Amino acid sequence: MAVSVAGSGYAGDAGAAKQSANIISYADALQWLLALVVVLGLFGSLIWLLRKSGGLSLAGKGQLSVISGLSVGVREKLVLVKVGEKQLLLGVTPGRIDKLLELEGDARLFQNQENPQVNGLFAQKLQQVLQGKSDV
Template identity: 65%
Template sequence: MARRLLPVLLLSLLTTFAAQADTGEVHKPSANIVSHADVMQWMLGLGAVLVLFGLFVWLLRKSGTLVGGHKNELAVLSGLSLGMREKLVLVKVGEKQLLLGVTPGRVEKLMELEGESRLFSSQSDKGDNGSFAKKLQQALQGRTDA
C-alpha cells in the first residue's frame, strides 16, 4: 500500500509546486489556514521517516544484531537422516537436549536428555568427541561416555 501511495503523494506535491511556480504565487504561511501543499509536505516527510526506519530495521535483522536476548536457548545440535523423509534431530532447549523424530507430517519427542546423559555437554566439544550416530547409539544402549 505504501509503495502505491508514495508516487501519488510525490506527483501531487510536484503538481502543487509547479502550479504555484506558474502563477508566480509565493506560499505565505498563514496562522489559520493549512494548505494542500503543507499537508502533502508533512505526508512526504512522514513517509520518508517511515521508509528510513523500515530500512534500518531490515538492515539490523539481516546483519544479525537484532536478535532476542535468548539467543542460545534453542539450537539444533545435530541431525541424522534415516531415509528419504525421516530424520533424527538433536535439539538443545535451555539445559535439556531433546531427541526428535521428524517426518513430513509429524514431529515426535523420542528422548529427553539432561545432566550427565546429554550427548554434547558444550558447543566447543560438539564436533570433537565422535559422530552423532555413535553418541546416539551409546545413549540408546545406556552407556554414555563423559
Template identity: 45%
Template sequence: MAAKANFYWLLFGWFPACWAAPGVAVAKPSARAVSSSDLISWSMGLLIVLSIFFLCIWGLRKLAVLTVNGAEKLRIVGGLSLGMREKVILLQAGKKQLILGVTPGRIQTLHILEGDDCLLRDDPLILARETGFAQKLRQALKGRSDA
C-alpha cells in the first residue's frame, strides 16, 4: 500500500513540480463569472451546429440515401376498410400482389396474385404497352427525331 502511495506521489506530486522552473510560483488563473454574452455565444454556436445537422439530414432524405433496401420492392397499392378495425389491403411484393386481411390481432393472406392476374399495374413498361396514346406519342417523337 505504501508503494502505491509513493508511486502516485511521484506521478502526480513530484513530476509537475519538476516541470516548473525552480523558484517560480505557478500562477493559477482566476475564475471568472459567466456573463450573458457567454451564454448568447454558446447558444448561437449550438443553434448553428443543430441547424447544420438538420440540414444534412434533410439533404440525405431528399437524395434518398436513407431508403431501406427493400422499400422499393414492397408497397401498399390499395386498401379497403371493412369496419372500425378490419381492413383488406392489396400489397405489391416484387411481381406478386397479396390480398391481406388485417385485424388488430392478426394479418392473414387471403389471396396471392401473380403475372396476368395482378389487379393494378403501375409498371411504366406495362402501361405503355396497354395504352394507345403512349404508342402514338412514341411514334410521333421518333418521327421528329428522324426529320
C-alpha cells in the first residue's frame, strides 16, 4: 500500500509538471504581442520612409527622370520629363496627363546642365518654346 501511495504521488507530480509546461501565461502572450507590434511598427515606418524618399526605383538610371516642374494653377502642373534621349512636356491635372510637346536633339532643354535652376530658366525657355521662338 505504501508503494501505491508513493507511486500515485509521483505520477501526480509528473502530471502537474507536464500540465504546467503546456500552459502559456498571460505575461508570455503579452510579451509576444508587444514584440509583434514593435516589429510591425518598424516595418511600417521603414516602408513609409522608402515611399517618402523615393528609394528602390526599379527603372534604369537615366532612362526616365523628371527634369523640372512648374505649377500653373492650384492643381495643374507642367512637367518636363526625360525619356531616353527625348524630353516630353506634360500637362498634369488631377484627372489626366497630356503630352503637350516632344523635344528631341538640339531642341531639348537643359542639355548641358545636371541641376537646372527651375524657377527662372525653365519658365523662360518654356515661354520661348510655346511662342515658337525656339533658339535653344
